[in-house]
Amino acid sequence: PEFDLAIRGGTVVTASDTVRADVGVRGGRIVAVAEGIADAARVIDASGLLVLPGGIDSHVHIAQDSGPGIVMADDFASATRAAAAGGNTCVMPFALQPRGASLRGAVDAYRARAEGQCHVDVAIHMIISDPTEAVLGQELPALVADGYTSFKVFMTYDDLVLNDRQLLDVFHVARRQGARVMVHAEGYDAIRYLSERLERAGETRPYGHALSRPEIVEREAAHRAISHAELIDLPIVIVHVSGREATEQIAWAQGRGLKIRAETCPQYLTLTAEDMKGLGQDDPMAGSKYVCSPPTRDVESQEAVWSGIRRGIFDVVSSDHCPFRYDDPQGKLNPRGKTSFRWIPNGIPGIETRLPVFFSEGVSKGRISLNQFAALTATNHAKLYGLYPRKGSIAPGFDADLTLWDPNRRETIRQEILHHGSDYTPWEGFEVTGWPVMTIAGGQVIAEDGRVLSEPGRGRVLDRAVDPAERREA
Ligand code: DUC
Numbered sequence: 224p225e226f227d228l229a230i231r232g233g234t235v236v237t238a239s240d241t242v243r244a245d246v247g248v249r250g251g252r253i254v255a256v257a258e259g260i261a262d263a264a265r266v267i268d269a270s271g272l273l274v275l276p277g278g279i280d281s282h283v284h285i286a287q288d289s290g291p292g293i294v295m296a297d298d299f300a301s302a303t304r305a306a307a308a309g310g311n312t313c314v315m316p317f318a319l320q321p322r323g324a325s326l327r328g329a330v331d332a333y334r335a336r337a338e339g340q341c342h343v344d345v346a347i348h349m350i351i352s353d354p355t356e357a358v359l360g361q362e363l364p365a366l367v368a369d370g371y372t373s374f375k376v377f378m379t380y381d382d383l384v385l386n387d388r389q390l391l392d393v394f395h396v397a398r399r400q401g402a403r404v405m406v407h408a409e410g411y412d413a414i415r416y417l418s419e420r421l422e423r424a425g426e427t428r429p430y431g432h433a434l435s436r437p438e439i440v441e442r443e444a445a446h447r448a449i450s451h452a453e454l455i456d457l458p459i460v461i462v463h464v465s466g467r468e469a470t471e472q473i474a475w476a477q478g479r480g481l482k483i484r485a486e487t488c489p490q491y492l493t494l495t496a497e498d499m500k501g502l503g504q505d506d507p508m509a510g511s512k513y514v515c516s517p518p519t520r521d522v523e524s525q526e527a528v529w530s531g532i533r534r535g536i537f538d539v540v541s542s543d544h545c546p547f548r549y550d551d552p553q554g555k556l557n558p559r560g561k562t563s564f565r566w567i568p569n570g571i572p573g574i575e576t577r578l579p580v581f582f583s584e585g586v587s588k589g590r591i592s593l594n595q596f597a598a599l600t601a602t603n604h605a606k607l608y609g610l611y612p613r614k615g616s617i618a619p620g621f622d623a624d625l626t627l628w629d630p631n632r633r634e635t636i637r638q639e640i641l642h643h644g645s646d647y648t649p650w651e652g653f654e655v656t657g658w659p660v661m662t663i664a665g666g667q668v669i670a671e672d673g674r675v676l677s678e679p680g681r682g683r684v685l686d687r688a689v690d691p692a693e694r695r696e697a
């Protein structure tokens with residue numbers, strides 16, 4: 224036969240088009256998008272289904288060191304298994320440089336953890352916590368050249384925060400190397416000030432987390448990151464934008480022509496700070512299941528972020544999957560034997576629910592188009608992080624990474640149907656319309672109807688290259 228695989232009768236959706244067409248696959252790549260593709264070793268009937276670019280989740284945390292006594296709930300096998308079941312074909316986790324350690328050493332050790340374990344392809348970002356002369360002068364440029372072309376920096380957390388001078392120095396190197404910088408924008412000192420005051424006043428509930436990190440601290444840090452990026456003339460991505468205030472800063476910057484890009488996540492569109500109160504639950508720590516940073520806000524902020532999505536202020540919707548178990552000494556319930564919000568590990572699972580929650584709330588409720596969905600969940604991730612035109616669309620030459628999607632299927636999200644390593648989902652009982660029914664990666668069916676069919680090790684760790692036009696002397 225001419226093709227290894229033909230997907231027939233579906234509606235092919237890309238960032239720019241919605242067309243009735245068949246997709247022909249050979250050697251793991253898409254080789255034809257046309258009518259009447261039939262001469263194939265295997266034919267999949269996609270009638271009534273959407274054929275979407277496989278989901279790319281450019282912001283997930285997998286098996287990342289989380290400090291003493293705290294362990295993430297997913298290794299590479301379980302996280303990528305959940306990703307596959309949720310319609311994703313590529314995820315991008317972070318190799319974290321601990322202070323005092325070599326960045327190269329952290330990246331090599333992290334990559335070794337991933338090799339041979341993954342169901343879907345993986346591209347590794349870095350987290351830089353210690354921008355020494357050796358890191359800025361040698362390690363980072365060499366790592367970028369080796370294919371690690373993106374990294375995240377933090378403006379908060381004791382173990383990760385960079386001061387303004389350090390931010391400027393890493394931005395400078397990123398500009399010269401053409402690296403993509405992601406910024407966690409929350410202000411360290413303001414959070415510390417508020418946290419200490421709350422604890423002294425006896426406010427230790429999980430909800431104290433929201434009070435300690437109001438939108439003002441995110442707005443201030445976003446503005447500061449934007450200003451530094453403008454000084455260096457560096458495009459940056461402000462990640463996990465949570466609400467109105469930070470969205471307004473980004474809209475302001477973009478309106479001035481600054482190259483500021485933005486990411487948000489389903490939790491900021493569907494959950495609120497009230498969830499951290501654990502209302503209606505006996506367990507006073509139940510709200511910790513919703514503790515992530517930045518915290519979720521209120522309904523008005525959700526609408527501001529939706530409006531930003533519709534206006535094109537946001538490029539990507541990622542999960543920020545950062546899974547901890549709830550009922551576990553190494554997780555959320557009783558972190559390090561303490562019960563104050565300050566010790567709850569920050570992060571929630573979402574790698575498997577990102578696409579259905581966002582599709583249902585976005586496309587099914589008429590807030591965004593199918594093409595915007597493809598752009599925000601796949602195409603723009605590939606473009607931002609150096610995977611385009613290998614991944615992120617449906618056209619000849621692209622990897623045959625596809626998700627067959629039933630736009631009418633109704634499901635109720637429940638922990639028992641998920642594949643991640645966490646013991647809960649923040650979307651328990653959440654009803655969605657639209658569901659991934661088959662995930663195809665490299666031309667192979669890796670998940671079908673909630674069953675993962677691939678072996679760990681099928682997915683590869685990808686190297687990336689910078690666009691030479693992005694390398695500019697600073
Ligand atoms: N930032 C993230 O990106 N994920 C989890 C926690 C955090 O602070």
Ligand code: ZN
Nearest residue numbers: 407462463516
């Ligand atoms: Zn972050």
Ligand code: ZN
Nearest residue numbers: 282284543545
């Ligand atoms: Zn994150």
Ligand code: ZN
Nearest residue numbers: 395399696697
């Ligand atoms: Zn320079």
